[in-house]
Amino acid sequence: MGRIIKQTQIKTAVHYAHENVIIENFQLSSLAKKYSLANFATIEEFRQQTGLADLYWQAMYYRLPGQKKNLFQALGEVDGYIFFMHGWDGSHRIWEKLPLQLTLKHKRVICFNLDVNGFGSSPFINDTPRPEQCSPAALMAAVEYWLSAVNLWPATYRRHKPFYLFVGHSMSGAATFYKDVSGWQDEAYGFYALAPALFCNDIQRQAFYKTVGLGIRIPSFTAIKDVLAPHVIDLLGTGASPVVKNEHLRIYNQTPFGVIAQTLYVLGTATTWPQRNDWSHFRIALGHRDRMVGLNSMLDLLEELDFHSHQIRINFGDHYFFSYGPGSPLSHKKNRQMLLKDLLDFCDELTAKANQLLFNKN
Incomplete structure (x- = not known):
């Protein structure tokens, strides 16, 4: 078993406080240079397994004024871990202040963005x-x-296991449907998928994303990249805040066209239906005017997968129904407040499950 990585000791991490929430930034490559990764993994193995050159994340945790608690200590004390994963052509910044607000409200979680x-x-x-x-x-x-x-899972270094909550939007919302839960039977875990870009039953959108993805890869497309940008923002959601729109434009301009094209293309070709017998760990939130994810086809898919109505929330708004800023519909502001409450309630539910698992074990 690999040793526990004391992430707060990494000199390349950026530290700053905001209302008692400590935010630290990490990259897997920097971590690997400083420490041996857990389970004897290496950055080279990670690259071979995933095709990624690196992986970046933020960690947020609450610290009372005067406390000297670091992230390593927080990892062993909090009730659970929450993982925020963005959608296509996005980054961790699209969540805006949601992880921060959740950390401030709950205080006994660590948010990984x-x-x-x-x-x-x-x-x-x-x-x-x-x-x-x-x-x-x-x-x-x-x-x-x-x-x-x-070494976040399995958390063998903890006497009381934490809960795990995966929050995914769009592309990452679809990803949660494919989570391998082998070995997780003794864990408290959940998934909250926001506007999941899952098109197993949506032939029209499959064709659209495959066609656009293939088209972007044509060399001549590079010449009209700037012209295409406003249409990308329109597709993702005109009701999003200026912060989110600007971040999408920034990512769009800095990301290789091959990545933009291929990730969009596979959304149209990922027709394999998720294989799972138990969907009770899921919560779904959808926007009624979502142009990227069709409401009716998604509801049909969820019904066919045997979801229950109480697991699904339909919000007034578009693909970014939870993003609010100048120019956004007022409904988006209300949706963000409801989403925060949903996540807090989900955390309480998972904490109770984790406690029950500990009780059963003892």
């Missing part, structure tokens, strides 16, 4: 990754490999 699937500071090794490296299933597999490499 990741860059995934070739975007932000988690680039692929190749400018055009193979389709099987950037599918929703591959995205989730990369996160699972990271969990093991940094």
Whole structure:
């Protein structure tokens, strides 16, 4: 068993406080240079397994004024870990203040906010990754490999196991449907998928994303990259805050066209239905005007997968129904408040499950 990584001792991490929430930034490559990764994993193995050159994340935890608690101590004390994963052409910044607000409200969680699937500071090794490296299933597999490499799962160093809550939007929302739960029977875990870009039954959107993905890869497309940008923002959600829109434009401009094209293309080709007998760990939130994820087809898919109505929340709004700023619909502000409450309630539910598992074990 690899030793526990004391992440707060890494000199390359950036530390700053905001209302008693400590935020630290990490990259897997820097971590690997400083320490041996858990379970004898290496950065080279991570790259071979995932096709990613690196993986970036933020960690947020609450610290009372005057306390000297560091992240390593917090890892052993909190009730659970929450993992925020963004969608296509996004980064950890699209969540805006939601992880911070959740940490302030709950105080006994650690929020991990990741860059995934070739975007932000988690680039692929190749400018055009193979389709099987950037599918929703591959995205989730990369996160699972990271969990093991940094010793977040299994949490064998803790007497009381933490809960795990995976929060994914769009592309990452779809990824949660492919989480391998083998070996998780003694864990308290849950998934909250926001506007999951899962098109198993949506032939029209499959064709659209495959066609656009293929088209972007044509060399002549590079000449109209700037012209295409406003249409990308319109597709993702005109109701999003200016912060989110600007971040999408920034990521769009800095990301290799091969990554943008391939990740969009595989959304249209990922027609394999998720295989799971128990969907009770899931919560789903959808926007009624979502142009990227069709409401009716998604509801049909969830019904066919045997979801129950109480697991699904339909919100007034578009693909970014939880993002609010100048120019956003007022409903988005209300949705963000409801989402925060949903996440807090989900944390309480998972904490109770973790306590019950501990009681049963003893």
